[in-house]
Amino acid sequence: MHVVVVGGGIVGLSCAYSLAERGVRVTLCEQGRLGGESTQRAAGGIRTQFSTRVNVDLSLASLDVWADFEGTFGVDIGHRRTGYLLLAREASTAANLREDVSLQNERGGESRYLDPAQATDLAAGIHDEPFVAAAYSPLDGFADPNLATQGYVQALDRRNVELRTRTPVTDVLLDGNGAVRAVETPDERIPADAVVDAAGAWAGRLAAMVDVDLPIVPRRRRVLVVEPELPVPEDAPLVIDLDTGLYFRPERAGDALVGGHFGGADPVQNPDDYDEEPGLDWTLRALERASEWTDYFGDRTRVKRGWAGLYAVTPDHHPVVEEVVPGFVVAAGFSGHGFQHAPATGRIVAEIACDGKASLVDIDPLRSRRFETDDGLRDERNVA
Ligand SMILES: Cc1cc2nc3c(=O)[nH]c(=O)nc-3n(C[C@H](O)[C@H](O)[C@H](O)COP(=O)(O)OP(=O)(O)OC[C@H]3O[C@@H](n4cnc5c(N)ncnc54)[C@H](O)[C@@H]3O)c2cc1C
Incomplete structure (x- = not known):
C-alpha cells in the first residue's frame, strides 16, 4: 500500500x-x-482538561508519546508537566468545570476541582478575588512544537519516508468506483492507494478536490513572548482565565508566553494571505487583562516578540477524523488543539488505513456528517 x-x-x-x-x-x-x-505558531500546550469525551480520550491517548518523546524520537522537546490551571469567574463556568472534572476522571484523567484559595496556592502571583472556582490537572503541561517537528522528521528520515517539501498537491484523482487513485502536483502525478488530508487551515480546499464539503475555516489567533515585570517561575502552571479567554504560561528564564482570544470579530482568514503580526491593540489588551489578576505583568513588562497564526476551526471545535471517500482520510479541524492531539491522531489514521477502522479511540463523534444532523457533538467549551 x-x-x-x-x-x-x-x-x-x-x-x-x-x-x-x-x-x-x-x-x-x-x-x-x-x-x-x-505548528510553528502553537503555544505547545498539552492538556487533558477538555469538556467532551472524545477530546479527553485523544489527549490521554497522546500523553505517553509526549511523556517519552525523547526515548522514542531522540529529541528533547522541553516537555514540562507544570499542570494547567483553569479559572472560572462565573457560576455557570464553575458548574461546567465541575462537570468536566468528573468526565476527565471517569476517562482516566487526574484533574481536581478547586476553590479559589486552593488555586492560588498552586500558582503564586495569581489573585483569587475575581474567581469563584478552578480546576487543575498535574498531567498537563507544554512542549516545544518546533522540536517536536524535528523529532518526527528525523524519525521519518530513518524510516525512508519520502518527504517532499515545496510540493503542493493540486488535485486528488478518483477511479471509476470513486476511490482514490492518485494525487497531482505541478510536476507529476503520484499514484496512491490512500490520501491523508492533514492540510490544516487548507484542509477544506483539499477535501473539495474530492467533492467533499467540510466546514473547516481558518481563524487568526495570537501570542506574545514577554519579559514580565516579575519573573514567572519555570514550574508555574499554564493558567487560563476561561471567562475572558486570556492564558499565560512560563517560557524560559522568567519570560512568559501570553495568548488568548477575547471575543469580538473573528473573520474567516485566507490562509495564503493573513496578517501574521499580533497588532498593537490586541497586545495592549492582552497585557492589561493579564495585569488585572496577576502580580507579574506590571507597567515594566516588555514585549519581546509576538505573532499570529491560524486555528483550523469547525463549528463544534472538534476535528474531523474520518475516511470521507474511499481512500481519502481527513485529519483536520483541530480548532486549537492539533499539536497535542497529533500523536493519537497519527495512530488512528494508520488504523483506518491499515485495519479499515479506528480502535485506539472511539472517533464516531468526529464524523463529518455530524454537522448536518441534530445528534452532533456538544461544543468544546474549554477552547482558549
Ligand atoms: C497562536 C496559536 C496557538 C496555539 N496553541 C496551541 C496549543 O497550545 N496546543 C495545541 O495543541 N495546539 C495549539 N495550536 C493549534 C495548533 O497549532 C494546530 O492545531 C496544529 O499545528 C495543527 O497541525 P496541522 O499539521 O494540522 O496544521 P499545520 O501545521 O498548518 O500543517 C498543515 C500543512 O499542510 C500544508 N498544506 C496545505 N495544503 C497543502 C497542499 N494542497 N499541498 C501540500 N501541502 C499543503 C501547509 O503548508 C501546512 O504546512 C495553536 C495555534 C495557534 C495559531
Whole structure:
C-alpha cells in the first residue's frame, strides 16, 4: 500500500510516522516547509482538561508519546508537566468545570476541582478575588512544537519516508468506483492507494478536490513572548482565565508566553494571505487583562516578540477524523488543539488505513456528517 500524506505540519508528520511504523510506504507532500505553518505558531500546550469525551480520550491517548518523546524520537522537546490551571469567574463556568472534572476522571484523567484559595496556592502571583472556582490537572503541561517537528522528521528520515517539501498537491484523482487513485502536483502525478488530508487551515480546499464539503475555516489567533515585570517561575502552571479567554504560561528564564482570544470579530482568514503580526491593540489588551489578576505583568513588562497564526476551526471545535471517500482520510479541524492531539491522531489514521477502522479511540463523534444532523457533538467549551 502507498499512502500520500498531504501536509507536513505536526498532524501530517505524526500520520506519516504511524503509517510507516505499520510498514506502509508513505510519501508526504508539503507545499512549503515542514512544520512551517500553524505548528510553528502553537503555544505547545498539552492538556487533558477538555469538556467532551472524545477530546479527553485523544489527549490521554497522546500523553505517553509526549511523556517519552525523547526515548522514542531522540529529541528533547522541553516537555514540562507544570499542570494547567483553569479559572472560572462565573457560576455557570464553575458548574461546567465541575462537570468536566468528573468526565476527565471517569476517562482516566487526574484533574481536581478547586476553590479559589486552593488555586492560588498552586500558582503564586495569581489573585483569587475575581474567581469563584478552578480546576487543575498535574498531567498537563507544554512542549516545544518546533522540536517536536524535528523529532518526527528525523524519525521519518530513518524510516525512508519520502518527504517532499515545496510540493503542493493540486488535485486528488478518483477511479471509476470513486476511490482514490492518485494525487497531482505541478510536476507529476503520484499514484496512491490512500490520501491523508492533514492540510490544516487548507484542509477544506483539499477535501473539495474530492467533492467533499467540510466546514473547516481558518481563524487568526495570537501570542506574545514577554519579559514580565516579575519573573514567572519555570514550574508555574499554564493558567487560563476561561471567562475572558486570556492564558499565560512560563517560557524560559522568567519570560512568559501570553495568548488568548477575547471575543469580538473573528473573520474567516485566507490562509495564503493573513496578517501574521499580533497588532498593537490586541497586545495592549492582552497585557492589561493579564495585569488585572496577576502580580507579574506590571507597567515594566516588555514585549519581546509576538505573532499570529491560524486555528483550523469547525463549528463544534472538534476535528474531523474520518475516511470521507474511499481512500481519502481527513485529519483536520483541530480548532486549537492539533499539536497535542497529533500523536493519537497519527495512530488512528494508520488504523483506518491499515485495519479499515479506528480502535485506539472511539472517533464516531468526529464524523463529518455530524454537522448536518441534530445528534452532533456538544461544543468544546474549554477552547482558549
Ligand atoms: C497562536 C496559536 C496557538 C496555539 N496553541 C496551541 C496549543 O497550545 N496546543 C495545541 O495543541 N495546539 C495549539 N495550536 C493549534 C495548533 O497549532 C494546530 O492545531 C496544529 O499545528 C495543527 O497541525 P496541522 O499539521 O494540522 O496544521 P499545520 O501545521 O498548518 O500543517 C498543515 C500543512 O499542510 C500544508 N498544506 C496545505 N495544503 C497543502 C497542499 N494542497 N499541498 C501540500 N501541502 C499543503 C501547509 O503548508 C501546512 O504546512 C495553536 C495555534 C495557534 C495559531
